[in-house]
Amino acid sequence: MHNDHENHSHEDHDHQHEDHEALVVEDDAGNLESQIIIDALQDVLISKGLLTAPEVTKEIEKLESPGVHLGAKVVVKAWKDSEYKQRLLSNGKSAIQEIGVAVGEAQIVVVENTDTVHNLITCTLCSCYPRSILGQPPSWYISKAYRARAVREPRKVLSEFGLDLDEDIQLIVHDSNADMRYLVLPMAPDEAAQLDSHDLEALVTRDRLIGVSR
Amino acid sequence: MSTAKAARFAIGDRVRVLDLDKSGHVRIPAYVRGKCGKIVQYCGKYLNPEDLSIGKTSGPAFDLYRVEFTQASLWDEPRNQSQDRLIIEIYDHWLTAA
CATH class of the missing domain: 3.90.330.10 (Nitrile hydratase alpha /Thiocyanate hydrolase gamma)
Structure with a gap:
């Protein structure tokens, strides 16, 4: 797991604020750790015929359409x-x-x-x-x-x-x-x-x- | 089959939040434990999240109340005014009469 304090030190900031709370953990290439796990899980579920890609897309739309x-x-x-x-x-x-x-x-x-x-x-x-x-x-x-x-x-x-x-x-x-x-x-x-x-x-x-x- | 039991508390009743020594998916934050408040709403019966989180979905369901506290009783915070309140949901098994 990357926890890159070298590139993101608190000393860089000139204002007071709370400690960072990591909402997402990503590596230098921008890969999200949780996304990698979810993609792998989705691949397994699709290959076993338990889920289809359009079903996943539909659920995401359902989640994101209210506002x-x-x-x-x-x-x-x-x-x-x-x-x-x-x-x-x-x-x-x-x-x-x-x-x-x-x-x-x-x-x-x-x-x-x-x-x-x-x-x-x-x-x-x-x-x-x-x-x-x-x-x-x-x-x-x-x-x-x-x-x-x-x-x-x-x-x-x-x-x-x-x-x-x-x-x-x-x-x-x-x-x-x-x-x-x-x-x-x-x-x-x-x-x-x-x-x-x-x-x-x-x-x-x-x-x-x-x-x-x- | 048991018949529906009447809720233990009515709107306006004074209650104290118990400080149960429970681990797991407990939804009663530490800052209200041991504190006294007043029932302001009955929400109905809901499955206990402490059970649901470990896959126990068969119940029993618990009465859920909204309980109001004066902010002064919760925090030593000078900017809170005497009329300020906090309302939070508490399941029946976390409450006792006060």
Whole structure:
């Protein structure tokens, strides 16, 4: 295994930061260790007739096709339809399925930001994330630094994301450690009634749905 | 076949997270063990990840709750405000009445 400190010494950096967490291990030629193992496993499974290459491609497509656009669609529907919003807050999964989005998770708990409450989502133990509606999580979400600090010093983490939360606002951190997955429902803009859904969806960023932005 | 047993805790109940000496795929992080909080939601029954991780998929299923803690009870961190909260999911076998 390569752990190339010669080419990547901490002294090269002029800023303070956490120790690196290796997300991938690759050699000098750019081969990913995990990819080599997976390729070998896939070759064996295909040669034994247990799997076909198109099946693998189809599964990858299924994994990669959801994205923030689905979460944005859910949020805008809730902004425009107060009865839908109530259904979404009481049972996230069924309300999301209601608008034609497939939900693979056991349940999606939707938590609402208000003038007096802000919600922040993390998974301290690994990388739990509502992938059916937001796609794959950003790399910082699965970093040990975010996972450890979001529960302990969330206001400091938010300020580093550029959000200086008023001291009077209640901050609720949700640690997504078990079977539920979480989605933040951001506050609707004042002009929500005048804007069309397409324009509103553009306002719903991934970071707002995780709660690192308000 | 056993009949469905009512959940042990109701919304608003005070609970303490047990500090069970378990190894393996434990989903209860150290920072809430031994801490007291309040039940805010009942999530239903779920298979225990401690069993699932070793291929035991036949159950039993456990009641799962969302438990709320004051941040002040978890961390000595001056920037956390008195009204700030943390909510985490805890399986029934990790809880006792407080």
